[in-house]
Amino acid sequence: MKRITIYDVAKEADVSLATVSRVINGSEVVREDTRIKVQEAIEKLGYKPNAIAQGLALQKTTTIALIVPEASFFYTGQIINGLIDVAKIYKYNIVLHTTTEGITEMNDIIETIIKSRVDGVVIFNDKLCKDELNTLTRYQVPIVVIGNRMSDETIGSVYVDYAKLIYEFAAQYLEKGITDIALIEDRKNPAMLKQLNDGLQHAMEDKGLTFDNFVEIPKEYRSSYLYLKEYFKTHKHQLVITYRDSQAMAVLNSAKENGLMIPDDMEVVCILDSKYNAMARPQITGFKIPDYDLGAVAMRVMTKMLKEDDEVIDKEIELSYIYTPRQSTK
Structure with a gap:
């Protein structure tokens, strides 16, 4: 059975939450006809005030x-x-x-x-x-x-809205014919990576393409850098996207160690910008989040x-x- 809340009472009586709270806590500033209407709604719905909520309302x-x-x-x-x-x-x-x-x-x-x-x-x-x-x-x-x-x-x-952010960004690259776009997995931020992944898939689908360059970091690797150092021996993308600055630097360093020039051979973007992106060489493109x-x-x-x-x-x-x-x- 659905638990009756103060919001149900307010809706039934067609009054604000504040008014219901005042009636429950015996405030004298409520008109009598309104008080009766709220009390009738409470009785009709069988609402039982929450003790914690009442204490908060009183103090x-x-x-x-x-x-x-x-x-x-x-x-x-x-x-x-x-x-x-x-x-x-x-x-x-x-x-x-x-x-x-x-x-x-x-x-x-x-x-x-x-x-x-x-x-x-x-x-x-x-x-x-x-x-x-x-x-x-x-x-x-x-x-x-x-x-x-x-x-x-x-x-x-x-x-x-990170899904919208990455959609708009990727759409600009797709318009220029750059379709080999990769997203690096971030095991510490799976919810955020899902938003980015969804946005990229949406951008690709709008161009009749399929996004299949989600780079997963195997669990046996303790860091992204250790895996990417091996990955870039046999892989190269036109654009690589990371969420955090540390992963962007891992991409930067591992790519350079495998002879890839940034940005000539491969562009790198970090979604969550930080002061460290400006300290890297080359400096890393990012998005200033407010x-x-x-x-x-x-x-x-x-x-x-x-x-x-x-x-x-x-x-x-x-x-x-x-x-x-x-x-x-x-």
């Missing part, structure tokens, strides 16, 4: 929990800065929590955080899917996800979700990117 803490996977620290500095800067403006405190894959379960840490009475939760984790977040809606606490496109009554998201804005906009979405009014807000915010050509492309 705001002005505290937002930020959950970041330990493995993502290198890329999250500016995201955290953006989030904290906006949080200061709205006088919210940020409490940082980390998860370690295989050790700490995401659902467990979120339940612990919510029971500690935070007002909302921001999650930076591009591996999360909508099904995994469904269990979190029972807490009736606003959640903003950075990195995935998803939304619900209590869930918002801020993201970059990391600071991801954090700042996520916190702004959170503040809107926490407001007790009937404002309709966009809970899926897509941010753009900047293509940064360097010496590894022609």
Whole structure:
């Protein structure tokens, strides 16, 4: 049987979530006819208020929990800065929590955080899917996800559409007749690689072609470099795409060690640009992702979700990117 939530009550009574919350918690600012309408909806649906949610409604803490996977620290500095800067403006405190894959379960840490009475939760984790977040809606606490496109009554998201990014980029090369495009597997970021793979397949299909140059890194190899050093002895592509800077450098070095000149023999692009791409020789082309804005906009979405009014807000915010050509492309 489907669990009845506060959102069902709000829909049945045709009022806002804030109004239902005020009725449940005995607020005197609700009109009597509205109160009766909400109470009738509660009785009709058999809604049982969540004890944790009631406690949160009664005692705001002005505290937002930020959950970041330990493995993502290198890329999250500016995201955290953006989030904290906006949080200061709205006088919210940020409490940082980390998860370690295989050790700490995401659902467990979120339940612990919510029971500690935070007002909302921001999650930076591009591996999360909508099904995994469904269990979190029972807490009736606003959640903003950075990195995935998803939304619900209590869930918002801020993201970059990497599938669209790679589609638009590959389409330009295909227009020039460059069809031998390869994508290097990144075992640390399977969800992101799926987006890139989907975008490349879409671009190829639009030209009547098939994308079949997904370069998998065998499990017996501890690093991409060790495998690519062997791979480029017998393979060469017109364009090689990687997700992270370390893999782009692995391609750069292993290709040069096998006599391939970059970019004359093979062009290299790194999706997630970093300062290290500009330090490589040749400098590596990449895409500037608005990391600071991801954090700042996520916190702004959170503040809107926490407001007790009937404002309709966009809970899926897509941010753009900047293509940064360097010496590894022609």
